[in-house]
Amino acid sequence: MKVFIPLLLGSFIFIGGLKEGFVFLFSLLFLLSLVAMIIGLIRPSLLKFSNRISAMKVLFPVFLASFLIVLITTDPVEEPRTDQETVQEDAVEQKETEETENAEEQSEEQKNKNEDENAAESKNKDNREEIHNEEKENANEESDSSSVNKQEEKQQNNTENKNDSKTLDEKESDPSNDESTNESTDSESDKRPSNETKGTTATVTRIVDGDTIGINLNGTIESVRLLLVDTPETVHPSLPVQAFGPEASSFAKKTLSGKKVQVEYDGPKRDKYGRLLAYLWVDGKNFNEMLLREGLARLAYVYDPPYTHMSSFTKAQSEAVNAKRGIWSIEGYVQSDGFNAVESETETKQSNNSSTASTETKTSGSSAYNGPYNPQGKDRNCGDFDRQKNAQAFFEAAGGPEQDPHRLDRDGDGAVCESLS
Known part of the structure; x- marks a missing residue:
């Protein structure tokens, strides 16, 4: 028995481990001391104690010590989790x-x-x-x-x-401008430009004078200054009506009014006034050349040679000169920089009558204008006016829609400088 108990304790310690063995040992001690305390309270003589007090003095400290050791060394027992907690x-x-x-x-x-x-x-x-x-x-x-x-x-x-291009006297002194030039351009004068050269088609809407034409080009009202030709003045602000100026305007109206024309450019497209620079073709004929052949214009403003139709234009003017046609019928009238004031008696009378009528019209119209500019003075444009009504009064004082020497009414509707407030 003395050997069995140590072996049993050693087995528990070996199997359960050192800590678990001590816990088991003190738990067993706790149970034994508890049983001994109960017996000591009931019959202390069985344990060889004289009374209960002496039994408690011995057994209670053992019980208390074993209880505390078991309480300290025992791990708290985890409560088993429920399925709900696990979930x-x-x-x-x-x-x-x-x-x-x-x-x-x-x-x-x-x-x-x-x-x-x-x-x-x-x-x-x-x-x-x-x-x-x-x-x-x-x-x-x-x-x-x-x-x-x-x-x-x-x-x-x-x-x-x-100076403009060579005048008649210069051409006569230059032999290259006579027979040799004419012979080399006989076939050229009949040439007509292709559709690509002509450009777009337009409709003539207004005749300002012989060399300035109003057209409707792709829905836009434009003013065309005919290339290489200069007709006598009829609406110039500082010049009287010149000889053959009305004839040139009348010829332009008769030939072009309401007609479909082809616009051909040759060099810079616009001048400093914003006007198109072009030839106008009507019924297959070059209108610029027609003016020269009829003696209603001189060859001028040759700024950017070579020009496409220069040779044919020179020939047309030579024909008019030789026939003393139009402006060439008055000796000394055509000058290198324009037209001389010397005119025949008939032309002078017609010019004076036209100038008087024009002056009367301008004078009657100028009574409503009190602006800073002279309607018969130098050329003006919309940039000279601060308000549209001032420009309109100036326009009417200068002759209104019938003359418009300052070319303020570009679209020909009677109202000028619409962009001004």
């Missing part, structure tokens, strides 16, 4: 796992989105830079084009005050 914990754990995965996915999506936005922003920046460069190049091209146009206008303005 809840599993759900919480799964939710936490899903949240973690979602957070990772969102982080990845945000990262991809940021990369896409950065790429898009970089692309937009490149596009903006490309557009800016294109706009800069276009602005440079427009600036260069504007500079060229200004230079051409300046050159044209400077040369307008110089």
